[in-house]
Amino acid sequence: MNFRIGHGYDIHRTTTAPGRKLVLGGVTFPEAGFGLDGHSDADCLTHAICDALLGAAGLPDIGHFFPNTDPAYKDIDSQVLLRRVTAALAELGWRPVNIDASLIAERPKIQPRLAGMKAALAASTGLPVECVGLKATTNEATDEIGRGLAIAAHAVALIERVPPLE
Ligand SMILES: Nc1ccn([C@@H]2O[C@H](COP(=O)(O)O)[C@@H](O)[C@H]2O)c(=O)n1
Ligand SMILES: C[C@@]1(CO)OP(=O)(O)OP(=O)(O)OC[C@H]1O
Numbered sequence: 387m388n389f390r391i392g393h394g395y396d397i398h399r400t401t402t403a404p405g406r407k408l409v410l411g412g413v414t415f416p417e418a419g420f421g422l423d424g425h426s427d428a429d430c431l432t433h434a435i436c437d438a439l440l441g442a443a444g445l446p447d448i449g450h451f452f453p454n455t456d457p458a459y460k461d462i463d464s465q466v467l468l469r470r471v472t473a474a475l476a477e478l479g480w481r482p483v484n485i486d487a488s489l490i491a492e493r494p495k496i497q498p499r500l501a502g503m504k505a506a507l508a509a510s511t512g513l514p515v516e517c518v519g520l521k522a523t524t525n526e527a528t529d530e531i532g533r534g535l536a537i538a539a540h541a542v543a544l545i546e547r548v549p550p551l552e
Contacts, residue, residue: 394437396430397538398422412465412506425454429464431539438543468510480545486519487541496522
């Protein structure tokens with residue numbers, strides 16, 4: 387089989403802890419006035435994409451490869467992890483074809499920063515930017531995300547075998 391698809395989901399609580407910046411899709415939002423809680427930089431969008439790629443390849447999830455008990459991953463830039471996931475897939479003869487993700491965040495406004503986020507994710511996965519889909523929606527003030535207590539992301543990824551099997 388030359389193509390596989392995968393899905394990933396992640397959610398992180400918002401925090402106003404000092405020094406904790408909001409990072410989504412490799413882009414920092416200093417104007418947000420809050421960050422996300424986590425062992426890494428807590429970039430839930432990038433974590434969901436990592437899991438979609440890993441799932442497509444039939445591999446265990448992000449926490450298996452980068453445990454949240456390992457000091458090596460304290461505050462790590464999740465683009466580093468996405469590059470490592472892409473490299474791990476390449477070792478197994480897989481490369482991403484496209485990714486598509488949805489961010490669920492009451493704020494900040496993502497739209498003005500979408501191009502920068504797509505560019506960062508394209509660079510980390512080796513994809514052309516037009517093969518990176520990204521959307522944002524609020525949860526219309528419902529539930530914890532809607533009250534600004536968390537930000538979540540869903541992602542899907544298609545990967546292909548290189549070289550293709552006969
Ligand atoms: N954090 C967000 C959420 C939404 N957007 C943009 O606004 C549009 C409308 O959002 P709804 O939740 O009312 O559907 C959405 O389609 C996005 O373009 C955003 O930029 N940042
Ligand atoms: C990448 C890791 C590393 O600790 O990041 P966290 O910030 O702990 O985020 P989470 O999505 O809960 O789990 C993934 C972890 O492997």
